[in-house]
Structures are given as structure tokens and as C-alpha cells.
Amino acid sequence: MPKLVLLWTDAAVWLLVIAMGVYAVHVRRTPNLAANWRKVFGDAPALASAVVLLACLLITLADSVHYRPLLPSAVGANAGSVAYDTRTKSLLDAALSGLIDSREVTYSRPLSTVSYTKESNEAGERVAPRLLHGGTHLRDPASQWAGDVMQRAGLGLLAGLLGAAALAALLPSLLARGTGRGWGDCARAAWRGEMAIPWRAAIITLLALGAFTGTIGGLATAYHVFGTDITGNDVLYQTLKSIRTAVVIGSLATLATLPLAVVLGIMAGYFRGWVDEAIQYLYTVLSSIPNILLIAALVLMTQVFIDKHPEMFETSLERSDIKLFLLCVVLGATGWAGLCRLLRAETLKLRELDFVQAAQAFGVSRTRIMTRHVFPNVAHLMLIVTVLEFSSLILYEAVLSYVGVGVDPSMNSFGGMINLARNEMNRDPVIWWPFAAAFVFMVTLVLAANLFADGVRDAFDPRSRVFRPRVILKKKPA
């Protein structure tokens, strides 16, 4: 039995998942919220992005179960004693152990069978040596390579598509449940867009995801799909690990802003007077400081703290994890001013409305008015700002890593990859693959987050006039 390790961010991620589950139950019970969420998922781009985000969330969750494997008991050791590996692994690491173990010496191009750097052989020629793991099964790469790559990609694509299709086939049976309609009937209705939710978009996204994963998975059985980096590590593995860092920063840092923003914003708007003045002063001070400098200052301070207390962290992973956690806290502590200002303005409006006035007249306590009457009516603002912030924080992480106050260099992140790419792009021949891999994954994640956020905003913001372009095709006169 391996020893489970609960890192700080793991705990936060799992708490977040539980909170999301509780919220989902709450949504089901509240007709108003349920209608709004149906509107969100009724938007095809938002639904498709939700599928992509869900995939990223699954990767994050798999990478958030950490454990230290049990070592085989050494010869001559006591029968009762157990020893654990000093390295902490996650479920994702276990699934991708093939990628971790196939470490090369240095850079190699995507799908390549030879190294990027050349070495002298016995005859004195400069040739690129064969890789230790990539494409070693080929005896003569020049003739066999193309066929082998096509075969693996094709098989992988097929498997991925089949897997996605099998998942998609579950959908009609779920939809048919309780309606008395048959599977085929439901499938047809879903595909033709006759349902409230554009399932076709979701299915197409799922198939595309399946095809992408399958192709890459098929190729990854024998090659480094995105090449290797300077120390010979597989770039695909790094990008997958970076997804967790991005999702953790995007979600935890926004969540960290909520307590301060909500409590202070509602208090300022509800109490007015000196409380309002004090809170306004506080957030004006905060927003007067250039954000990036304040974050840098705070992160430097946490760094000094971590350096001063090395005994608190058992492994280097724990150290880099606490850095990530503190970075989220810092982002939360510095980023609440905007939402706080919004909530204050909204509460100022709400407190004059009849239902709050009535509650006051009935002698309901102020805390209860704020929690039961004001808060539910500003919650949509909270939700909109949270989802909008998610993507901008992922982008921000890259900048912070570049400045040198981002996540620990030992932790994989998109920012770290871009940072290294800066020098790699200047080499000759150019080393473009780590940069390209980071680009593809990061843009997909951020784009999905942006589209989803737009859907949420359109559905929840009562004032949002829909300014999305609608192509009006002119009817030809009959």
C-alpha cells in the first residue's frame, strides 16, 4: 500500500471539486439558477469549451492525487519494516510513466529517431546519434520511419475516435432515461439540434478531443511526440503537467479573492458611513500599487520565509507546492479590489430595494440580511468575475514566471516553458518544439476558458445585451 501524500494545492483542488458538487446540487434545486445554467450550456461555443475544460480538469485531478510508492523490501531488512520512495508521484505520473522513463540525453526533434546535437563517431564524422528511447524499434529509420509513424498515428486515431464515440453513445441513453423515448429517437433529436442544449457541438468536440488524444497517444508509444527538452525530458509530459499548474492558479487564485471581496464589498455597501470610507480607502490603496510590483514584493517576501524555514518541507515537491499555494494566496490578496468595488456598488443599490427594507422593518438582524438577502442577489456578479478571471490569471502566470516571481522553476508550467523558449528560439537550427507545444496547449485552455466565461456572462448578467455577431442573411425576393 503506497503512502498517500496530501499537498496543500491537492487539498485545495479537492475541496474545490467538492464545492462544485455542492453547488451543482444547489443549482438543481433552484429553478432560477438551473434556467441560467441551461442558458449557458445552450450556447454552442460555451458547451464545446466546457468539454475541453472538463478534460483539463480531469488531468488536473489525476495529477492531484500524490503518493509515495512502496519500495520492495530490501534483502535482510526486518519483515515488518516498510520503506517508501523519496520521490512523490501522482496518478498522472503513474499513467505516463513510459514518458518519464524514456529520458534522452538532450534536445531531440518531435518524432525524431536521432538526437539534436551531433557527435563524432569512430570514423571522425559528425553524425547525430540515435536516441535512447525514441524510435529504437526501427532498424533502418530512413526507410521505415514514415510508414511506422503513419501506422501508429492511424491506429491511435482510430482508437481515440472509437473511445470518444463510445462515450458519446452514452449520451442518448442518459437523455432517454425517464422520457420513455428510445435511444435512436434521442440520438437523432440530439444530433439535429432539436433539444434545448446543442449536444452536437459537445459530441463534435468530444470526437475531436478523442482524435487528438488518440493520435498523440498512438505516436507516444514509440516516439517523443513533441520532442525532448534540454535535459532530454519529454515535452508532451511537461505540457500535460503544466495544465495542472495553470488550472490550479486560475481557479485557486480567483477563489482566494472571493472572501475578502465579498465580505468587505457587501459590508461597505450595506453599512455605508465610516465602514464604507475605510474599506474604500483600503481598496484604493491596493489598486494604486502597480499590480505586478506588489505581487513581486509579496512573493519575494514569501521566498525569504520559505528559505528561512527549510525544515518545514520534507521533499522538494512539497516546497515547490507550498510556493504555488502561496502564489495563489498572494494573487488573491492583491486582486480583490475590482470585485469589491463592483459588489459595493451593487449592494448600495440593493439595500434601498423593498425586500431589504421589509426585512429591516421585520427586525431581521443585519448579518442575516447581508447573508440571506443581499448575498444571493450579488452572487451572479461573483460568478461572472470568477470565470472571467480564470483565463486572465493563466496568462498572468506566464508573465509572472518571466519576471521571476512565478511558480518554482522545478515545477512544470507554461510560463516556465515560454521562459526557456526565449533562448531556444535563438539557437541555430531553431528549437521550436517546446514553444509550439506550450503554445498549442495554453491557447486551447485559455480560449476554452474565455468562450465559457462569455457564455456565463451572457446568461447571468441581466444587463448584458448580447453583442455577439449574428449573421443576418438577406432573403432573396421570391
Add this chain to the structure above:
Amino acid sequence: MLNYVLRRSLYGVLILVGVNLATFFLFFTVNTPDDMARLNIGGKRVTPELIAKWKEERGYDKPLYLNEARQGSEKFTETIFWERSVSLFSFRFGRADSESAGDIGTEVARRMWVSLQLAVPIFILQIIASVSFALLLVMFRHTRLDLAGVVLCVVMLSISALFYIIVGQFLFARVFRLTPASGYAQGLDLIRFLVLPVALSAIARLGTEARLYRAMFLEEIGKDYVRTARAKGLAETVVLYRHVLRNALIPIVTSAGGYLPYVFLGSLVFESFFGIPGLGAYAIEAISRQDFAIVRTMVFVGSVLFIASYILIDIIYTWVDPRVRLG
């Protein structure tokens, strides 16, 4: 008006006091000067004597808030708090923490102009580029061109500015060899060095801003005065340029104004990527060298600029929208 500016400035000073107290608390109470000395000297060379010397050179050996050893007003002035926090208000920044860096004040004054040389063209080009792109989309609203433009905006705003910089540098400086990759020069030669960062910066923010401005324009276009203008028989372009653009200027000023402080502070990332020795690059260098004195100063300078630019925006409002009266 004058009254208003005066009142806002006073509140600004009050805000600065808060900023100052917060940073001082953060930098000196959470971490003692000893910690900073150890960090700055670094490595295994740290000895108590070295720490004492380092602290003495920078005046960190004094007590934090109150110097009991001195008489009269020196009780307060001969402290770290006075020298490093209060004196910022008279723009005396003192010496940097690391050995090589000299006086912060002269450095800031010199780099400020460099930053402006990069930031002012960026600011102007950005507004022109995003407003004209947004206008173009609005002109072709409800067509496929509009749809394609909005999709382009969303994709563009999902791409990190760092990607634009790296790809831009790679393409234009390395492949096409049109501009130098990075660097800085005096005089007319400077233009060659500034073209790339200015253009890339405008592109990097085009998606975000053009989409925002498009929404603002569309909101204006739905209003009654636009219908009146059309009913008078004005051409659509006249309606757009003379009526809608002017009215949409108010929200545009707000959103562009929010960006104004960064103009003065210099786009941090752009400066350091393109080797332009401005304030932004200074701040990034200080962060990577963990020079807290410079970081503290930059926080202060940045806050001053933020506050000043917010007051400036309010004044511009009265000029853009004659209905606004500051009182």
C-alpha cells in the same frame, strides 16, 4: 475644477501614506534587515561582520521607528522608517541594496525618459489600432466579416503577450532581418529599435481592446440620436465618425485611461525583452536580483503615477464630455 483637483490630490497623498506604510511593514517588519543582508550578500560568505557592514552602508543599522539614543527630532529622523519611508515623499530614494547598483533617484530620473520613448508611441498606436479595427467591425456589423473579426479578437486575446513577443522577434529580427532583435540607441537610430516592440505591443492588446470598443460602439449605435441622424439622411460613415465615435469616446477614455499608468511605468515585459533600459526593465532586474530597495521605490513611484493618471483621466473627461462637471 481647481478645487476638485486639489481635493483629489490631497486624497492621493493620503493613499500614498497608506501605500508607504504597507510596503514598509511588508519589507521591514515581516523580514528583518538581517534577512535582507543575508540574502543580498548570499552564499556561504555571510559573516556577522559583513552583515553589520552591509547594514551600516545603507543605514539599516538604525532602529525601525524610534531612536532612543538621539535627542530631539533626531529621535524620529535617525530611523529606518524616516530614511526609507518618509523621505520618499521628497523623492529621495537612497541607495540600492545590491553592491553594483548606485543611487536609485538618479537612475529613476534617467530611465523615466527612456520608458516614455517606448510607452507614448505604444499608447497612441494602441488606441488608434483598436478603435479603427472596432470601427471596421461595426461598419460591417451583422455580416460574416464582423463574425470573423470577433472570432479573431477572441483568439488573439487568448494568446499570451509573451508569445507575440517571441514569435515577432523570431520572424522580424531573425528570419526577415528587418529590425534589430533588441537594444537601444540615441537619436534617430532609436526608431529602428522601437518599431518592433511598439508594433507587437499594439497587436498583443488588439484583441482585448477592439472587442471592448466594438461593444461600446454597438451600444451607442442603438440609441435614438443615431436613428435621428440617419433619418436626416446623413451618410452611414458620417453617422459613425461624427456621431457615434464622439459619444463612444467617453467609455473609451475610461478604458484607455486605466492603461495610462503603465505608460509611465513602461511596459515591464516589453522593456526587458527588447533590452530597453527603462523603468520596467529596472524593476524586473531589481526583482531578479532581489534588490528590495529598488522594488520599494518602484512601488512608490508606480503608485504616484497611478494616482496622477486617475486625476488626469477625470480632467480629460470634462474635455471629452462637456456634460461632466467636476465639483
